[in-house]
Amino acid sequence: MTFMEILNNMGVPLALLGAVLAALLSGIGSAIGVGMAGEAAAGALTEDPSKFGKVLILQLLPGTQGIYGLLIAFLTLSNIGILGGSADISFIKGLLYFCACLPMGFVGLWSAKSQARASVASINMLSRKPDQFGKSIILPAMVETYAVLALLVSLLAVANIGKLPL
Amino acid sequence: MPELYTYAAARVHALEPTLLNRQNLEQLLSAKTYEECLHVLRSLGWEGGTAEEILSLEAEKTWRLMEELLPEPELFQIFSLPADFNNAKAAVKSVVTGTKADRVFLPGGSVLPEQLLKAVEENDFSGLPEWIGVPLKEAQHILLSTKDGQMCDVKLDRAALEAIYREGGKSECALLKEYAELFVAAADLKIVQRAVLTGRPQPFLTEALAECRTLDIRRLIEASQSGMDGIEGYIVYTPYADAIPAMKAGASAFDKWRDDRIMSLIQGEKANPFTLGPVAAYYLARQNEISMVRIILSAKRNGLDTGDVQERLRVMYV
Numbered sequence: 001m002t003f004m005e006i007l008n009n010m011g012v013p014l015a016l017l018g019a020v021l022a023a024l025l026s027g028i029g030s031a032i033g034v035g036m037a038g039e040a041a042a043g044a045l046t047e048d049p050s051k052f053g054k055v056l057i058l059q060l061l062p063g064t065q066g067i068y069g070l071l072i073a074f075l076t077l078s079n080i081g082i083l084g085g086s087a088d089i090s091f092i093k094g095l096l097y098f099c100a101c102l103p104m105g106f107v108g109l110w111s112a113k114s115q116a117r118a119s120v121a122s123i124n125m126l127s128r129k130p131d132q133f134g135k136s137i138i139l140p141a142m143v144e145t146y147a148v149l150a151l152l153v154s155l156l157a158v159a160n161i162g163k164l165p166l
Numbered sequence: 167m168p169e170l171y172t173y174a175a176a177r178v179h180a181l182e183p184t185l186l187n188r189q190n191l192e193q194l195l196s197a198k199t200y201e202e203c204l205h206v207l208r209s210l211g212w213e214g215g216t217a218e219e220i221l222s223l224e225a226e227k228t229w230r231l232m233e234e235l236l237p238e239p240e241l242f243q244i245f246s247l248p249a250d251f252n253n254a255k256a257a258v259k260s261v262v263t264g265t266k267a268d269r270v271f272l273p274g275g276s277v278l279p280e281q282l283l284k285a286v287e288e289n290d291f292s293g294l295p296e297w298i299g300v301p302l303k304e305a306q307h308i309l310l311s312t313k314d315g316q317m318c319d320v321k322l323d324r325a326a327l328e329a330i331y332r333e334g335g336k337s338e339c340a341l342l343k344e345y346a347e348l349f350v351a352a353a354d355l356k357i358v359q360r361a362v363l364t365g366r367p368q369p370f371l372t373e374a375l376a377e378c379r380t381l382d383i384r385r386l387i388e389a390s391q392s393g394m395d396g397i398e399g400y401i402v403y404t405p406y407a408d409a410i411p412a413m414k415a416g417a418s419a420f421d422k423w424r425d426d427r428i429m430s431l432i433q434g435e436k437a438n439p440f441t442l443g444p445v446a447a448y449y450l451a452r453q454n455e456i457s458m459v460r461i462i463l464s465a466k467r468n469g470l471d472t473g474d475v476q477e478r479l480r481v482m483y484v
Contacts, residue, residue: 036172040439043176120172120439127180128436 011094012080012087018101019076022154026069026108033062033116040120044127051126054133058123061140062116065108068151072104075158085162092166100157107150115143170440174235178448181231182436184211185448185484186455191462195475200466207459217463221456222273228452229274235445239276244333244342245449249275251326254302255319257282262309297332301325320374327353327376341443344431345450350378351406352424358390358397359413359420380405422478425454429481436483451483458482 037059044055074083076097081087089097118140126136190210197203207220214220236242249272257279260267271279277298285291286306291299301322309318327350334346354375361371371387381404389400398410412423428450435447458480465475 036170039170039172040176043173043178044180046177047180117440120176121437124176124179124439127176128182 007091011089011091012082014091014094015076015080015089015097016082018098018105019073019080021098021105022076022101022108023066023069023073025105026065026112029109029112030063030066030069033065033112033119034059036113036116037062037119037123040123044123048127051130054126054130054136055123057137058119058126058140061119061137061144062112064144065112065115065147068147069104069108072101072151072154072158075155076101079158079162090166093161093164096161096164096166097158100154100161102154103150104154107146111143111147111150115140115147118143171235171442171445172440175439175441175444177235178231178444179436179439181448182451182484185451185482186210186458187482187484188479191458191479191482194459194462195472195479197466200463203463203466207463212459217460217467221460221463224452224456224459226273228449228456232445232449236442241337241442242446242449243276244330244337244346245446246274246276247326247329247333249273250277250298251301251322251329253277253279254282254298254305255322257286258302258306258309258318258322259315261286262306297329298325317373320370323353324374324376331376331378337442339442339446341432341435341441341446345428345446347378347380348424348427348431350376351381351404352409352427354378354381354383354386355401355406355409355413356417356420356424358386359394360417362390362394362397418478422480425457425480429454429483432483447483454480454483 041055041059045052078084080089080094080097122136122139126133129136194203194206197206204217204220212220212224214223232242232245233239239246253271253275256267256270259265260270261283267279267283277294281294282298282302285294285299285302289306291303293299294302305318305321305325308321309315331346331350334343334349337343337346357374358371360366361374368387368391371390375383375387377383382400385400386397389396392399394414397413401407401410401413409420409423409427412419432443432447432450435443438444461478462475464470465472
């Protein structure tokens with residue numbers, strides 16, 4: 001087997017590694033984030049259980065990155081012959097899939113943790129000023145912008161790599 | 167990275183709206199009689215029959231909350247040290263003078279008063295933690311050999327300040343470090359203020375003052391030899407320059423300065439959602455409000471002028 005053949009066989013594993021990273025890093029970020037916000041939510045609800053609905057939304061905000069990561073991973077798997085599509089993926093294409101998955105993985109991890117901090121601060125704000133729910137939800141939601149941007153980049157890239165003549 | 171106290175911080179932040187604010191204090195002050203004042207207090211959620219019951223119930227509620235939020239008691243030992251050393255003073259005096267130790271012990275200490283009494287009675291301090299066992303043994307020796315109760319107090323008071331400073335230094339929480347620094351510095355300034363007013367000699371100050379980072383004890387003692395002006399000449403170059411008018415005004419004004427300074431130190435914790443800081447801030451805010459309510463109730467009971475009490479009211483946390 002020549003070096004080029006070995007390299008071309010690496011296409012699918014490389015693309016799979018990208019899919020795994022997208023799901024793994026975003027998932028880790030969301031797990032940390034939802035857990036952290038959950039601690040704050042539990043503290044706030046111990047003193048005032050009537051805020052459950054509002055606090056739950058704030059707790060769940062850092063959970064979206066995990067879902068975005070999963071979406072990118074599914075899309076990649078269905079393009080590289082694991083859940084569908086053709087398994088004939090060259091090394092270059094595999095590398096492109098890998099790169100396409102990275103924005104979601106890294107931005108997902110980082111933004112989920114940052115969003116969790118903002119959510120915790122907002123839960124505390126809501127405890128002190130219950131009438132400021134609107135503002136308290138906007139602040140952590142701003143962090144979501146960057147997770148959505150990363151999702152868009154990963155999504156557009158993964159969806160279109162297959163069309164490239166490589 | 168310091169440990170996160172997200173749950174505890176969120177819980178105390180949720181409790182902050184229930185703390186008394188300046189308006190509540192004004193409301194209490196405007197009550198015409200002592201009974202009406204108690205009635206207003208009950209309407210604000212402070213339960214209990216007599217004033218003492220109400221105050222001790224609130225103090226107990228705060229300690230219970232702290233125990234619930236912080237399973238490791240050593241995290242909050244800095245706040246139990248004053249009670250421990252007060253109890254140590256009571257124990258040694260009670261045993262040496264042969265008087266019954268009745269209602270002299272404060273709650274909230276980390277060492278049981280019975281343990282302190284037993285150690286002094288049996289002259290065996292090995293069962294006590296070193297930070298209290300060693301100074302207690304020395305205080306007992308001072309009291310037995312000199313019969314000077316004041317020197318015994320000085321010994322234990324200084325040991326308390328040193329223990330508080332050590333605890334603050336050990337803590338990962340920036341607020342507790344700053345609190346310990348301020349607490350010890352303010353205590354030193356108060357000792358010097360009293361010493362100047364009562365004409366205490368220099369050796370007394372050498373025994374009584376505890377070291378801290380923001381005050382040079384040696385220079386402070388030297389400055390105190392020239393009276394209040396001398397102290398002012400030194401303090402003006404320290405972070406406590408704003409204490410000068412209060413020091414000149416007297417003990418009560420100085421206490422207000424110290425308490426207000428502590429409240430201003432903890433204000434920032436209202437926006438801190440993660441560390442031990444908000445929990446410590448809540449505890450200090452509760453102590454402050456309990457002490458304010460005590461002042462108001464005592465004034466109402468004794469028919470003191472509202473204006474005098476108003477002057478003594480501290481800055482509140484909320």
